[in-house]
Amino acid sequence: IGEVTDAIEKIASGHLETKVPVTYNDEIDKLAMGLNLMAEQLEERDRQLSDRMQQLEETLGKLSATQAQLIQSEKMSSLGQMVAGIAHEFNNPVSFIYGNVDYAFEYVDDLLEAIKVYQEEYPNPAPLVEETISDLELDFVVEDLHKLLNSMKNGARRIRDIVENLKTFSRLDQTGMKKVNIRDNIEATLSFLQHRIHPEKRTEIEIVKKYGNLPQVTGNTGQLNQVFANIINNAIDVLEIENIENPQIKITTEATDLGSVKIKIADNGPGMTEEVLKQVFNPFFTTKSVGSGTGLGLSVSYSIVVEYHRGKLSCISAPGQGSEFIIEIPN
Numbered sequence: 001i002g003e004v005t006d007a008i009e010k011i012a013s014g015h016l017e018t019k020v021p022v023t024y025n026d027e028i029d030k031l032a033m034g035l036n037l038m039a040e041q042l043e044e045r046d047r048q049l050s051d052r053m054q055q056l057e058e059t060l061g062k063l064s065a066t067q068a069q070l071i072q073s074e075k076m077s078s079l080g081q082m083v084a085g086i087a088h089e090f091n092n093p094v095s096f097i098y099g100n101v102d103y104a105f106e107y108v109d110d111l112l113e114a115i116k117v118y119q120e121e122y123p124n125p126a127p128l129v130e131e132t133i134s135d136l137e138l139d140f141v142v143e144d145l146h147k148l149l150n151s152m153k154n155g156a157r158r159i160r161d162i163v164e165n166l167k168t169f170s171r172l173d174q175t176g177m178k179k180v181n182i183r184d185n186i187e188a189t190l191s192f193l194q195h196r197i198h199p200e201k202r203t204e205i206e207i208v209k210k211y212g213n214l215p216q217v218t219g220n221t222g223q224l225n226q227v228f229a230n231i232i233n234n235a236i237d238v239l240e241i242e243n244i245e246n247p248q249i250k251i252t253t254e255a256t257d258l259g260s261v262k263i264k265i266a267d268n269g270p271g272m273t274e275e276v277l278k279q280v281f282n283p284f285f286t287t288k289s290v291g292s293g294t295g296l297g298l299s300v301s302y303s304i305v306v307e308y309h310r311g312k313l314s315c316i317s318a319p320g321q322g323s324e325f326i327i328e329i330p331n
Contacts, residue, residue, distance in 0.1 A: 004032055011035075016043040061283070090163045098156040105149055112142055162191055179216040180224060182253060182261050182329070189228040196236050205239060205247040212254040217261050217329045223304045224329070227313075228265075230297035231325050235267040238323070242270050259331040260311070266324035272317040280315055305329070 003020055010018040016039050020032035115138075119125075125133070190197065190207060197205045232249065239247040252264040272280065279285045283299040305313040309329055317323035 001028060004028065004035060007032075007035060007039075011039050011042070016046055090159070094156060094159045094163055098153070098160050101149060101153040101156060104152075105146075108145055108149065112145075115142075162194075177218050177220055180219040180221050181216055182214055182224070182263060183211050185221060185225050186228055186251060186253070186263070189225055189232060192229065193232060193236070196233070202240065203245075203247060205236060205249055208248060208250040210250070210252045212252075214253055214255050214261050215259060215331060217331050219309055219329055220304075223308060227301040227304050227327065228263075230301045231265050231327075234297060235265065235269070235323070238269040239267060244269060256328070261329050261331070263327040263329075264324055265327075266322055268322045271319045271321045271323055272315075273319055277315060277317050281313070 007018050007020045018039060019036050022029045022032050022036075186209075197207060235249050239249075246268070248268045250264075250266045252266075254262050256262055276287060281298050281302040285299075302313050305311045305327055311330055312326070312328040314326050315323060316326065
């Protein structure tokens with residue numbers, strides 16, 4: 001009876017593995033057998049409850065990550081719509097300027113030709129004309145005018161290219177799988193991040209590009225742009241925070257034997273420890289200070305590449321050796 005009583009107290013305190021020895025097959029032993037059976041059933045029920053709790057925790061974690069990803073995708077979609085509107089507004093005036101620079105060249109050449117003919121026909125102009133030519137520094141104006149127009153044309157071309165890249169990047173709100181030119185998407189993303197790559201008060205980041213001959217792949221343009229932006233932004237953050245002396249981001253693309261496209265984005269930052277590397281794609285994991293990052297960028301990128309595009313996303317890193325993200329998109 002004492003052993004049964006002790007066993008009941010242990011089971012009541014949570015020690016469900018407790019068993020009462022059965023020796024004489026009498027009434028007390030029958031009570032002990034019933035108590036042992038009850039303890040086994042409670043132990044099994046406790047195990048099932050623990051498994052169910054773990055499943056619920058995993059489900060809650062997935063739901064939380066999915067919700068965060070949806071919010072992030074919505075933000076990127078809104079950003080894409082805003083950028084598309086800005087690009088559209090820029091497009092018309094920039095096209096007007098760029099398209100008319102060539103006509104300006106022609107008109108200026110015609111005027112200069114007229115001046116040249118006038119000088120040949122009237123080598124000795126009136127004093128007022130000669131004084132005016134001297135005041136205007138006509139020889140310098142003639143020499144510098146083409147340089148000025150060329151600078152205007154190059155500037156207009158640069159703005160036009162930026163607008164085109166913004167239009168490519170702004171397709172964040174597009175849905176569905178289409179043929180994608182990976183190089184155009186990377187260039188559009190880099191153009192969108194120019195203000196971070198070439199800042200006013202910090203060392204410029206050198207972008208080294210080694211593009212291979214790539215086939216078009218089937219993918220979602222907006223989502224892939226989001227992946228490139230997240231990874232490159234993270235690399236810029238690391239280079240800024242660690243204040244790397246000669247910051248560099250290297251982007252390499254190549255076609256695999258299976259026809260897929262592999263994109264490598266590497267930085268020369270401090271690298272990651274093995275412990276950090278294991279968690280780098282986990283939702284809400286971040287090494288940034290509070291308020292500087294949500295820990296969703298790489299998690300969302302992993303979902304886009306692996307789950308939506310059936311591709312691969314991995315990272316190679318070690319302390320002091322920088323980090324390299326490898327994206328593989330099947331054809």
